[in-house]
Amino acid sequence: MTNSLRLLAAALLLAAPAFAPAFAQAAPAASFDGTWQACKRYQGELWCQGLQLEQRGTQIRGAWNWRASNTGGINLFKGRLVGARVEFDPEGCVIGAERCEPRTPSEAPNYLLRCGAELHWVGADVTSCQGKIDEGSRYRRVARDKIDVVDFSAYPFFDDGKAHPSFDCAKAKTPVERGICADPVAARTDSAIAHRYAELLQRFSGAPAQGLREDQRYFMTIRDAAYENAARGDRAKVLREQLDGRFKELDRMREYPSKGLVGDWNNFAGGLEIRRNAKGEYVVRGNAAHPLDGRWVCDAEVSGRGSDERVVARAEGDYEGSALELTRIGLAVRVRELDAKGAPKPMSEFCGVNGTLDGWYFQSPPPKP
Template sequence: MMIKKILPAACAAALCIFSLTATAAPEALPSFDCAKARTGAEKAICANPQLAALDASIAKRYDEARKSLDSITAEALLRDQRYFTKVRDDAFEKPFDKDKPIEELATRLKYRDAFLASLDLAERKGFTGRWRNLSGEITLWKKPDGDILYEGSAAEPHTGRWSCNVEASGRAKDERLRVKSVDTKGWVLNLQRQGDGLVVQEQPPGAGSSGPPYCDMNGTLGGTFFPIR
């Protein structure tokens, strides 16, 4: 399985091609103290100036975003960043190609850096637009009749053991939006604007329901998504 099939679909092809030719100056330092590096990924970053530059860029963009977002969304971004760090470390220990852990690490760092650079930190009202987190992306369009079209996809960001895809529609009321379709088989996606973010909750049709039919292997489209340009 190729890594580009595991990363969210929004990962552009250019980001998924390993290249460290001109990403950093040789003296680049990572965002953490290399004397305290514990994981294999951290040690690899400390040993490679290009990877160190990517790590430093990620930290800088993350700090800027946290300062710009409201407190609730900033806390959600903190959780998303911690999840990224865990996936980064786990994937370095168990890369898809055991002979190319550095290449995979570089791809993941580039993708995260691009995600943070794509965050739309200007005030956004309503639901329409693109929203993303580490696992997936949501796009919302408003139709002339007022209905909102929903397109969402997600995948487990390390192994890809589960994925989700759904298209649905609904109508917004105040800061809430309920979307459903034939494919959701009674499941409803409840969306709510919370601060700068978009919170998605999955509502099963009844007690004892199995996982959502638009996901496999216990996948989920729930969580906080962040506005991107």
């Protein structure tokens, strides 16, 4: 990395969101919510900055990250909408090896403007979208896997010591709801789950969206049972584990999955690994288990031929046995277990009693080695 690039990095870190108050303008035409990226070439290198913003009403929390060569950094910040611009608190933090360290606020105010399909990161001298800005300050919406996303619920920086779940604690009725409201950390994760779930539902439609709703309802059923079945002294720990696990699952789901069937597909109970071998066959490995106590386990290794939209796969050499039918529908894969005649099979041959691989699966990146 050149000395000039290091100087640019230092300047950007000092200028990272530490925004002064902005004057009122007309209400913004669209949300700031989402993941954004701005890239430019500097001395032959591609310099990219990412913004991850979560907007809830007028409140916004976010992460700003930059990457060049083998270096980079991530800042966290909080703020709010003021007219058509974003005003951030002067205080922020820089994510370090162990925690988010407080950072020195920038002396010069900066702002985010919502300009059509872009976000413009500007100084105080630019008061409208007509102002000229550098290409590296024009942020365009990108998929979450294009930038280094942050699990906001993992950082106390966003915790004010109060419970802020996805629902009104004054109306909490169930034991789980009361447990979430009693724990600010659990409340923060519950809110993050609801936010990510809503993001995904905006992308999905039709039957896949209904499949995601069913998957979320299944998680909530298991979450409630895990909490109520736990010993009273362990309930807070169990609840946090359930919520943390679900958020990580939702956060890994790809909003823009690759085409076809090949890939890693998961739901709350398990997952599928779909590959193609040298013969052109689809090879499918499926694993699942009851999420609460493992009372049933599924294990399947089948293969078959088909298209990018549909494959019927059976165990090798077993042409009379059960099969998995995999169908790509929209942004998800629908799996059905079939008998030898191709009819839906009520009792699974791949799972223990009451288990099944039937259901909707959603693409996620392959696990890291």
